[in-house]
Amino acid sequence: MQPTDVSDPRYFHKVVDCQWACPAHTNIPEYIRLIAQGRFTESYMLNRKSNVFPGILGRTCDRPCEPACRRGRVDGKPVAICRLKRVAADYRDDVTPYLPTAPTQKNGKRVALIGAGPASLTVANDLVPLGYHVTIFEKLDRPGGLMRTNIPSFRLPAKVLDEECGYIINMGVDIRYSTPVASLKKLLDDGGFDAVFVGSGAPRGKNLDVPGRYDSDKIFIGIDWLESIHFGHTTKVEPTVLIIGVGNTAMDCCRSAKRLGATSVKVIGRKPRKYFKASPWELEDAEEEKVDILEDLSPVRFVYEDGKLSGMEFERFKSVEKDGKLRQEKIDNIILPADVVVLAIGQENAFPWIERDIGLEFKDNMPVVDKATFMSTRPGVFFGGDAAWGPENIIWAVEHGHQAAISIHNHCQGVAVTDRPKQGQNLSSTKMGLHEWSYSNDYSGAARAKMEHVDLTKRLTSLTMEVELGFSIEQTKAEVERCLNCDIQTGFVTKACIECDACIDVCPMDCLTITKNGEEPELRTRLLAPAKNQKQELFLSFDLKQTGRVMVKDEDVCLHCGLCAERCPTHAWDMVKFELFHPHAGEKQSCSK
Amino acid sequence: MTYIAKPKVHHPSLQKNAIGLTRRDYEGAMSTLCAGCGHDSVTGALIHAFWELDLEPHRVAKLSGIGCSSKTPTYFLKNAHGFNSVHGRMPSIATGANAANQDLTYIGISGDGDSLSIGLGQLCHIIRRNVNMLYVLENNGVYGLTKGQFSASADRGSLAKRGEANPFEAIDGAMLALTLGATFVARSFSGDKEQLVPILKAGLKHKGFAFVDVISPCVTFNDHDGSTKSYAHTREHLHEVDDVDFVPLRKEISLPADAGSTPEVRLHDGSVIRFRRIDGNYDPTDKDRAYSYLRERAKSGEVVTGLLYVSPDSLDLHDNNKTVKKPLTEVPYEELVPGAATLAKLQKRYR
Numbered sequence: 001m002q003p004t005d006v007s008d009p010r011y012f013h014k015v016v017d018c019q020w021a022c023p024a025h026t027n028i029p030e031y032i033r034l035i036a037q038g039r040f041t042e043s044y045m046l047n048r049k050s051n052v053f054p055g056i057l058g059r060t061c062d063r064p065c066e067p068a069c070r071r072g073r074v075d076g077k078p079v080a081i082c083r084l085k086r087v088a089a090d091y092r093d094d095v096t097p098y099l100p101t102a103p104t105q106k107n108g109k110r111v112a113l114i115g116a117g118p119a120s121l122t123v124a125n126d127l128v129p130l131g132y133h134v135t136i137f138e139k140l141d142r143p144g145g146l147m148r149t150n151i152p153s154f155r156l157p158a159k160v161l162d163e164e165c166g167y168i169i170n171m172g173v174d175i176r177y178s179t180p181v182a183s184l185k186k187l188l189d190d191g192g193f194d195a196v197f198v199g200s201g202a203p204r205g206k207n208l209d210v211p212g213r214y215d216s217d218k219i220f221i222g223i224d225w226l227e228s229i230h231f232g233h234t235t236k237v238e239p240t241v242l243i244i245g246v247g248n249t250a251m252d253c254c255r256s257a258k259r260l261g262a263t264s265v266k267v268i269g270r271k272p273r274k275y276f277k278a279s280p281w282e283l284e285d286a287e288e289e290k291v292d293i294l295e296d297l298s299p300v301r302f303v304y305e306d307g308k309l310s311g312m313e314f315e316r317f318k319s320v321e322k323d324g325k326l327r328q329e330k331i332d333n334i335i336l337p338a339d340v341v342v343l344a345i346g347q348e349n350a351f352p353w354i355e356r357d358i359g360l361e362f363k364d365n366m367p368v369v370d371k372a373t374f375m376s377t378r379p380g381v382f383f384g385g386d387a388a389w390g391p392e393n394i395i396w397a398v399e400h401g402h403q404a405a406i407s408i409h410n411h412c413q414g415v416a417v418t419d420r421p422k423q424g425q426n427l428s429s430t431k432m433g434l435h436e437w438s439y440s441n442d443y444s445g446a447a448r449a450k451m452e453h454v455d456l457t458k459r460l461t462s463l464t465m466e467v468e469l470g471f472s473i474e475q476t477k478a479e480v481e482r483c484l485n486c487d488i489q490t491g492f493v494t495k496a497c498i499e500c501d502a503c504i505d506v507c508p509m510d511c512l513t514i515t516k517n518g519e520e521p522e523l524r525t526r527l528l529a530p531a532k533n534q535k536q537e538l539f540l541s542f543d544l545k546q547t548g549r550v551m552v553k554d555e556d557v558c559l560h561c562g563l564c565a566e567r568c569p570t571h572a573w574d575m576v577k578f579e580l581f582h583p584h585a586g587e588k589q590s591c592s593k
Numbered sequence: 594m595t596y597i598a599k600p601k602v603h604h605p606s607l608q609k610n611a612i613g614l615t616r617r618d619y620e621g622a623m624s625t626l627c628a629g630c631g632h633d634s635v636t637g638a639l640i641h642a643f644w645e646l647d648l649e650p651h652r653v654a655k656l657s658g659i660g661c662s663s664k665t666p667t668y669f670l671k672n673a674h675g676f677n678s679v680h681g682r683m684p685s686i687a688t689g690a691n692a693a694n695q696d697l698t699y700i701g702i703s704g705d706g707d708s709l710s711i712g713l714g715q716l717c718h719i720i721r722r723n724v725n726m727l728y729v730l731e732n733n734g735v736y737g738l739t740k741g742q743f744s745a746s747a748d749r750g751s752l753a754k755r756g757e758a759n760p761f762e763a764i765d766g767a768m769l770a771l772t773l774g775a776t777f778v779a780r781s782f783s784g785d786k787e788q789l790v791p792i793l794k795a796g797l798k799h800k801g802f803a804f805v806d807v808i809s810p811c812v813t814f815n816d817h818d819g820s821t822k823s824y825a826h827t828r829e830h831l832h833e834v835d836d837v838d839f840v841p842l843r844k845e846i847s848l849p850a851d852a853g854s855t856p857e858v859r860l861h862d863g864s865v866i867r868f869r870r871i872d873g874n875y876d877p878t879d880k881d882r883a884y885s886y887l888r889e890r891a892k893s894g895e896v897v898t899g900l901l902y903v904s905p906d907s908l909d910l911h912d913n914n915k916t917v918k919k920p921l922t923e924v925p926y927e928e929l930v931p932g933a934a935t936l937a938k939l940q941k942r943y944r
């Protein structure tokens with residue numbers, strides 16, 4: 001194996017599992033440490049720099065960081081990264097003095113953003129401070145996109161949304177509400193914009209065309225139904241409700257139904273539970289509210305009695321998994337009663353307002369968009385968020401926005417969109433004294449904090465009462481200490497090592513081995529603890545001075561406790577803080593090693 | 594030394610031994626020695642050895658004298674018995690303990706100062722009596738605990754940290770042990786666990802006095818250029834005579850392909866020590882050859898390591914004294930203290 005090149009920021013970045021998994025590469029361990037120090041405002045601002053909507057995301061993020069979190073491999077439960085983000089938002093002071101502002105001197109370039117969802121808002125957030133004149137065209141009379149109209153207020157209070165959308169819009173975005181763009185051609189021809197960003201989302205809910213679909217007005221499309229609840233057009237629902245689909249939309253539909261007066265709510269999945277799209281915690285939240293979640297049922301037809309919708313017929317399956325493949329055998333057909341059926345089986349893109357003859361190529365009804373630059377085949381027209389490649393989530397929409405903003409900036413400044421600022425890193429020792437570090441290196445055995453919820457009967461009386469209470473200060477104090485500080489890296493200087501074995505003996509997780517070099521697959525089997533998690537890297541030193549062997553570290557379950565560095569007599573090991581520089585529009589490489 | 598304790602968590606694949614314990618269960622308190630001290634590595638090797646032998650920690654007695662080395666029993670087998678004796682006097686405590694209870698596994702940890710300076714007389718007698726124990730001499734050539742004065746094992750001409758040379762000849766513990774009739778003599782290096790762990794295991798299973806001289810550098814006072822007990826000097830002058838493999842009884846003994854050239858020594862409990870010869874025809878059962886070989890190599894400045902000598906049919910203190918074959922605590926009181934009448938009878942025999 002070759003010695004590890006730690007001058008490439010990707011090596012240490014990958015060690016910070018959460019940050020690596022976060023689409024926006026939020027500096028999670030640093031924001032958790034700031035919370036630990038009670039510096040909530042700074043923690044909020046650090047979050048905001050990457051993910052723009054800490055208050056919103058601290059409640060709603062799909063949290064790809066948590067399944068990746070190293071702590072999960074150490075004691076089974078990841079750090080409650082997402083809800084700690086909410087802690088930073090909940091306990092922050094007034095952040096307005098620290099928010100970006102628009103310069104008085106504009107740069108003369110005009111950019112149009114279509115839709116006021118998280119993707120467009122992020123583009124505005126990045127471009128307005130650089131002097132751009134940014135115009136947002138929004139179909140509805142309020143900002144936020146699906147975060148506003150589809151995510152129910154009992155998960156995401158309107159106040160939080162208003163505040164965080166406001167931080168961007170109030171910089172001086174020229175936002176035109178109730179102004180749908182009906183023709184992209186016209187906007188491009190007559191608008192006088194230097195660049196256009198399409199952040200219009202994936203606005204169409206999928207239909208289920210089975211017999212009886214059009215014979216009742218009690219059959220709804222999930223995202224439309226949620227929108228009509230948001231706008232107050234739907235204020236109550238009949239007692240028995242079936243939700244078809246087991247994604248996140250279905251979870252919001254069933255929980256909304258409960259609040260609109262339904263007494264029996266069933267969510268229907270075609271496959272067994274482990275294949276459901278909804279996050280485990282959303283399924284749990286729904287079940288806590290006495291929603292039944294049924295599996296192995298496939299819709300056949302709507303059932304009517306005296307011309308009135310009375311239920312739905314399903315094929316019932318038995319599922320067996322063989323060689324990792326799911327097989328479903330039909331058992332029989334059953335009918336479940338229903339007064340109302342909501343179809344929540346997914347979303348599609350629709351671009352009826354984009355002409356197909358304007359040099360903007362489509363393939364399978366989707367625009368052709370470059371994965372790195374977010375530019376369509378028509379120079380100057382960019383896509384991001386759900387509009388680019390179909391429905392994703394908020395944090396992806398945000399990162400798309402950041403990347404598209406870089407491209408738009410380049411495009412407007414006459415730089416190739418492919419000429420992008422590079423990632424960099426900053427490394428600094430955390431050593432404060434003989435065995436003192438500038439971070440809390442002692443391992444805490446605390447169990448993951450449990451989010452408290454509003455009492456069940458109370459919460460079901462209101463569509464807007466937020467269910468989650470947030471973490472208390474006591475919970476926060478315990479939870480922050482669970483973070484392993486994975487950004488505090490074990491830096492190794494080969495020439496200082498005297499091969500005394502001290503680090504190896506002290507390491508609680510058997511991460512370290514001094515051995516003969518070899519090919520990686522074989523080397524992985526020869527370590528003190530076999531390195532079976534192939535997704536985690538091995539660090540390899542240069543040849544050691546005294547014996548020519550190498551120091552190998554399996555990054556997999558390192559606690560970043562610093563004991564190796566404390567035990568090292570020659571400071572060959574040091575605990576080194578890694579900061580990723582992940583550039584946004586207008587930012588130059590600010591630091592190297 | 595560190596401020597935090599070693600966290601209780603461990604690697605998900607950490608194995609259990611035959612008695613259901615992990616290696617971590619054989620640890621002790623957090624070491625307070627200097628970072629990088631060879632003694633900590635010896636502790637690490639002992640933890641491996643005890644774990645691999647499936648020994649029950651509460652059936653082990655740890656004894657030591659005074660010194661950094663003698664502090665280390667605190668850092669392994671926290672559930673074992675322990676006795677920290679006066680400087681250089683561990684052998685007499687160990688002899689007494691072993692005389693009273695031969696059912697425990699005894700491990701003595703000492704230093705070159707503790708064993709070869711102040712405690713030399715004690716060491717000689719415990720060797721002579723062949724007390725059944727593993728005796729580990731953690732040899733760094735200095736009195737570490739008292740800030741690095743030369744000890745009796747310091748080589749002539751070796752330089753102290755401040756630069757002055759040692760004017761006296763060194764006492765070589767291994768050669769001393771051979772002369773005094775030790776039944777198991779080995780030398781190893783704290784920086785080579787692959788060699789040290791099997792030697793420690795064999796020593797623990799040897800019936801009789803197993804003397805292991807472990808070169809164990811003092812990073813703080815004796816790891817500089819000019820020192821003959823530094824990590825670098827030891828590695829440069831190491832001369833391995835044989836590669837030891839310890840095969841415990843419960844494992845099936847399969848002969849290697851080159852069995853003819855692989856001498857074996859069967860221990861009293863049926864376990865086997867197998868050697869892979871590195872140096873020509875070195876024979877660890879030939880005491881006279883071993884002695885002259887060590888002298889020869891020492892002259893050329895080499896540090897000979899490996900299992901240097903083992904006597905397969907060693908008779909220990911109890912065998913020689915024909916003492917009762919069980920711990921005194923298990924001997925019924927009437928037998929142990931047979932009363933004044935029996936004593937009078939006994940005394941009469943000597944009149």
Ligand SMILES: Cc1cc2nc3c(=O)[nH]c(=O)nc-3n(C[C@H](O)[C@H](O)[C@H](O)COP(=O)(O)OP(=O)(O)OC[C@H]3O[C@@H](n4cnc5c(N)ncnc54)[C@H](O)[C@@H]3O)c2cc1C
Nearest residue numbers: 115117118119139145146180181200201385386392393394
């Ligand atoms: C029920 C539901 C629950 C969800 N829950 C979560 C969650 O908990 N966490 C999470 O991360 N994600 C969630 N998502 C997904 C998330 O909301 C979206 O991925 C995200 O909002 C996409 O952002 P966007 O900016 O691309 O588009 P959108 O948020 O869809 O915003 C698009 C905006 O463009 C406007 N628009 C559309 N066409 C035009 C036009 N022609 N002219 C002008 N304006 C137009 C729309 O009115 C809308 O305001 C959920 C989605 C749904 C449906």
Ligand SMILES: Cc1ncc(C[n+]2csc(CCOP(=O)(O)OP(=O)(O)O)c2C)c(N)n1
Nearest residue numbers: 660661662680704705706707735736737738
């Ligand atoms: C009777 C007595 N004399 C002297 C001392 C002082 N003393 C403490 S440790 C030590 C030397 C220890 O040297 P060594 O056994 O080599 O142990 P190391 O610290 O090198 O491991 C001495 C002389 C003492 N504690 N007791």
Ligand code: SF4
Nearest residue numbers: 018069070483484486
């Ligand atoms: S332990 Fe902390 S730094 Fe490490 S992955 Fe989890 S949240 Fe991130």
Ligand code: SF4
Nearest residue numbers: 507558559561562564
């Ligand atoms: S920081 Fe060092 S001692 Fe701690 S777990 Fe990681 S490698 Fe082991």
Ligand code: SF4
Nearest residue numbers: 627630661737811812
């Ligand atoms: S003084 Fe020397 S022997 Fe003592 S603990 Fe420090 S390094 Fe080890």
Ligand SMILES: [Mg+2]
Nearest residue numbers: 704705733735
């Ligand atoms: Mg010493």
